[in-house]
Amino acid sequence: MQSNFRGSLLGLAIGDALGMPVEGMSYEEIRRRFGEIKDFMPSEDGLSAGEWTDDTAQALILAESLLETVYFSPENFAEKLAGLSISHRFGPTSSQAIRLLRQGYSWRESGINSDTNGSAMRVAPIGLLYNHNYNLVEEYAVIASSVTHKGSAAIAGCVAVATGVACAVNEDEELVNEVVRRAEKYDTLVAEKIEYAYQIRKSGLEKAVKELGNSIMAFESIPFAFYCYFSSKNFEQAVIKAVNAGGDADTVAAISGTLKGAEAGIERIPERFRKIKDYELILDLADRLYEVHLKITRVG
Numbered sequence: 001m002q003s004n005f006r007g008s009l010l011g012l013a014i015g016d017a018l019g020m021p022v023e024g025m026s027y028e029e030i031r032r033r034f035g036e037i038k039d040f041m042p043s044e045d046g047l048s049a050g051e052w053t054d055d056t057a058q059a060l061i062l063a064e065s066l067l068e069t070v071y072f073s074p075e076n077f078a079e080k081l082a083g084l085s086i087s088h089r090f091g092p093t094s095s096q097a098i099r100l101l102r103q104g105y106s107w108r109e110s111g112i113n114s115d116t117n118g119s120a121m122r123v124a125p126i127g128l129l130y131n132h133n134y135n136l137v138e139e140y141a142v143i144a145s146s147v148t149h150k151g152s153a154a155i156a157g158c159v160a161v162a163t164g165v166a167c168a169v170n171e172d173e174e175l176v177n178e179v180v181r182r183a184e185k186y187d188t189l190v191a192e193k194i195e196y197a198y199q200i201r202k203s204g205l206e207k208a209v210k211e212l213g214n215s216i217m218a219f220e221s222i223p224f225a226f227y228c229y230f231s232s233k234n235f236e237q238a239v240i241k242a243v244n245a246g247g248d249a250d251t252v253a254a255i256s257g258t259l260k261g262a263e264a265g266i267e268r269i270p271e272r273f274r275k276i277k278d279y280e281l282i283l284d285l286a287d288r289l290y291e292v293h294l295k296i297t298r299v300g
């Protein structure tokens with residue numbers, strides 16, 4: 001299972017870094033300009049090849065918070081979020097919530113009624129650490145989302161990704177049912193589209209982009225990330241598919257990467273993708289999460 005923790009956290013960062021240069025581009029524009037993207041590239045706004053964005057930055061902050069508190073503390077997580085340096089790569093909802101936290105608002109007051117995907121992209125550490133208890137994963141995902149994103153679709157997407165990661169680590173054959181059932185409590189559209197993503201998993205990428213969407217909205221990007229996960233035989237296929245679809249490419253690839261990485265483990269992640277920013281730091285956080293997970297389950 002340690003390999004799965006490593007694969008999931010590393011997979012998130014890899015997907016983020018692969019999608020970073022083409023974030024906001026359309027499927028057609030990517031094909032016209034690059035053909036097919038298969039490896040890290042620098043961005044036009046100065047980020048280096050293999051460098052990740054706020055998706056990974058927020059996930060690592062969440063991992064660090066969990067390691068400090070063991071049982072999720074929204075106060076601790078909010079304090080760490082408030083200390084992040086906001087760049088132009090941060091989404092509008094996260095940026096606004098972080099500003100409120102810096103102004104002294106509590107985590108109960110800082111969340112924005114927004115349905116963007118910023119809470120889902122970072123939630124993997126919760127799915128990893130508490131994978132032994134899906135109810136706890138769901139509960140903590142809801143709270144973690146609410147610190148920045150209080151929209152029903154945003155919360156449903158966050159619950160879906162956290163549950164998906166937990167199920168993938170456990171090789172749970174009920175992954176689709178668990179994800180859909182738990183997401184449905186918060187937003188039926190997100191749940192229905194994730195279920196549909198599974199149904200069209202054998203369909204081509206263009207059809208999936210057209211019917212699911214891949215914008216920053218949680219009711220598009222989360223189901224589409226699950227489509228990339230469901231439709232791919234291995235890690236590389238999942239992230240390459242997500243990146244080349246365009247749209248919110250870094251976040252979709254980060255989510256599909258964290259899901260497929262949790263399922264596959266680090267051994268099945270191609271060597272060329274390990275030339276990622278802060279590779280050793282990411283592995284260290286994953287290993288420490290695994291150690292805490294062992295302590296929690298032994299106590300249980």
